Amino acid sequence: MIRQLRQRLTIEMPAPQPDGHGGQGDPWRTPTTLARVWGRVEPLRGRERLHGMQLEAGVTHRVTIRYRDDVTARHRLRLRARVFNIRAVIDPEERHRFLELLCEEGVAT
Numbered sequence: 513m514i515r516q517l518r519q520r521l522t523i524e525m526p527a528p529q530p531d532g533h534g535g536q537g538d539p540w541r542t543p544t545t546l547a548r549v550w551g552r553v554e555p556l557r558g559r560e561r562l563h564g565m566q567l568e569a570g571v572t573h574r575v576t577i578r579y580r581d582d583v584t585a586r587h588r589l590r591l592r593a594r595v596f597n598i599r600a601v602i603d604p605e606e607r608h609r610f611l612e613l614l615c616e617e618g619v620a621t
Contacts (some may be wrong), residue, residue, distance in 0.1 A: 517550040517576065522590040523583060546587060551577040553591060572599075575613040579603065583611060 523546040543552060556578030558571045575589060589596040596615035604612055 516552045519553055519591055521549050521551045521575070521577065523547045523549060523551075524588050524590055525581075537541050539582070540588070543588070546582065547580070549577045549580070551568075551575050551589075553596075557609065571617045573615045573617060575615050577611050577613065579608045579611055581608075584597070587615065589615060 524540075524543035525546050527542055527544045528539040529537040529541065531537040542567050552575065554571045554574045554576075556574055566578075575596060579598050583598070583601055585601060587598055590597065594617060596613075596617050598613050600614040602612040602614065604610060
Protein backbone atom coordinates (compact mmCIF):
# COMPACT_ATOMS: atom_id res chain seq x y z
CA MET A 513 0.00 0.00 0.00
CA ILE A 514 2.79 2.47 0.85
CA ARG A 515 4.10 2.31 -2.74
CA GLN A 516 0.72 3.57 -3.94
CA LEU A 517 1.00 6.81 -1.93
CA ARG A 518 2.54 8.81 -4.80
CA GLN A 519 0.89 12.21 -4.64
CA ARG A 520 2.23 15.00 -2.42
CA LEU A 521 -0.69 16.53 -0.52
CA THR A 522 -0.91 19.48 1.83
CA ILE A 523 -3.26 19.23 4.80
CA GLU A 524 -4.68 22.69 5.48
CA MET A 525 -6.61 24.08 8.41
CA PRO A 526 -8.73 27.23 8.47
CA ALA A 527 -7.18 30.40 9.80
CA PRO A 528 -10.01 32.78 10.78
CA GLN A 529 -9.13 36.43 10.30
CA PRO A 530 -10.97 39.33 11.91
CA ASP A 531 -12.95 41.31 9.34
CA GLY A 532 -12.50 44.63 11.16
CA HIS A 533 -16.17 44.82 12.13
CA GLY A 534 -16.19 42.38 15.05
CA GLY A 535 -16.77 39.31 12.89
CA GLN A 536 -14.68 36.77 11.05
CA GLY A 537 -13.57 36.85 7.43
CA ASP A 538 -13.17 33.85 5.13
CA PRO A 539 -11.12 31.31 7.16
CA TRP A 540 -9.86 29.66 3.95
CA ARG A 541 -8.46 32.88 2.43
CA THR A 542 -5.05 32.23 3.99
CA PRO A 543 -5.19 28.68 5.42
CA THR A 544 -2.51 27.33 7.72
CA THR A 545 -0.51 24.28 6.63
CA LEU A 546 -0.86 21.44 9.11
CA ALA A 547 1.40 18.98 7.25
CA ARG A 548 2.62 17.75 3.89
CA VAL A 549 1.99 14.05 3.34
CA TRP A 550 2.12 11.41 0.63
CA GLY A 551 -1.23 10.03 -0.45
CA ARG A 552 -3.31 8.30 -3.06
CA VAL A 553 -6.28 10.14 -4.62
CA GLU A 554 -8.99 7.97 -6.18
CA PRO A 555 -12.06 9.53 -7.82
CA LEU A 556 -15.28 7.76 -6.78
CA ARG A 557 -18.17 9.56 -8.50
CA GLY A 558 -19.20 12.86 -10.01
CA ARG A 559 -22.41 14.83 -9.86
CA GLU A 560 -23.98 18.12 -10.82
CA ARG A 561 -26.60 20.07 -8.90
CA LEU A 562 -28.42 23.34 -9.21
CA HIS A 563 -27.59 25.64 -6.30
CA GLY A 564 -28.70 29.26 -6.21
CA MET A 565 -29.64 29.19 -9.89
CA GLN A 566 -26.10 28.08 -10.80
CA LEU A 567 -24.94 24.65 -11.88
CA GLU A 568 -22.44 23.29 -9.38
CA ALA A 569 -20.30 20.25 -10.22
CA GLY A 570 -18.61 18.08 -7.64
CA VAL A 571 -16.50 14.94 -7.59
CA THR A 572 -16.05 12.69 -4.57
CA HIS A 573 -12.71 11.05 -3.88
CA ARG A 574 -11.18 8.57 -1.48
CA VAL A 575 -7.77 9.80 -0.35
CA THR A 576 -5.51 7.38 1.49
CA ILE A 577 -2.68 8.66 3.69
CA ARG A 578 -0.62 7.21 6.51
CA TYR A 579 -2.36 7.38 9.89
CA ARG A 580 -2.39 10.68 11.75
CA ASP A 581 -4.45 11.45 14.81
CA ASP A 582 -4.78 15.17 14.05
CA VAL A 583 -6.79 15.08 10.80
CA THR A 584 -10.51 15.86 11.02
CA ALA A 585 -13.35 16.93 8.75
CA ARG A 586 -12.51 20.55 9.67
CA HIS A 587 -9.39 20.29 7.49
CA ARG A 588 -8.98 20.14 3.73
CA LEU A 589 -6.39 18.79 1.31
CA ARG A 590 -4.60 20.53 -1.52
CA LEU A 591 -2.99 18.82 -4.50
CA ARG A 592 -1.32 21.63 -6.46
CA ALA A 593 -4.26 23.89 -7.48
CA ARG A 594 -6.95 21.32 -6.58
CA VAL A 595 -8.76 21.54 -3.23
CA PHE A 596 -10.48 18.59 -1.52
CA ASN A 597 -12.91 19.24 1.34
CA ILE A 598 -12.74 16.39 3.85
CA ARG A 599 -16.22 15.03 4.63
CA ALA A 600 -15.26 11.93 6.66
CA VAL A 601 -12.14 10.42 8.25
CA ILE A 602 -11.99 6.62 8.46
CA ASP A 603 -9.39 4.44 10.18
CA PRO A 604 -9.81 1.15 8.26
CA GLU A 605 -9.90 -1.82 10.62
CA GLU A 606 -8.99 0.66 13.41
CA ARG A 607 -5.34 -0.40 13.22
CA HIS A 608 -3.83 3.11 13.06
CA ARG A 609 -1.90 2.32 9.87
CA PHE A 610 -3.74 4.36 7.25
CA LEU A 611 -6.55 6.89 7.02
CA GLU A 612 -9.18 6.97 4.32
CA LEU A 613 -10.45 10.49 3.80
CA LEU A 614 -13.73 10.80 1.93
CA CYS A 615 -13.46 14.15 0.16
CA GLU A 616 -15.39 16.35 -2.21
CA GLU A 617 -13.75 18.47 -4.87
CA GLY A 618 -15.32 21.37 -6.69
CA VAL A 619 -17.81 22.63 -4.09
CA ALA A 620 -17.61 25.11 -1.24
CA THR A 621 -16.96 23.98 2.32
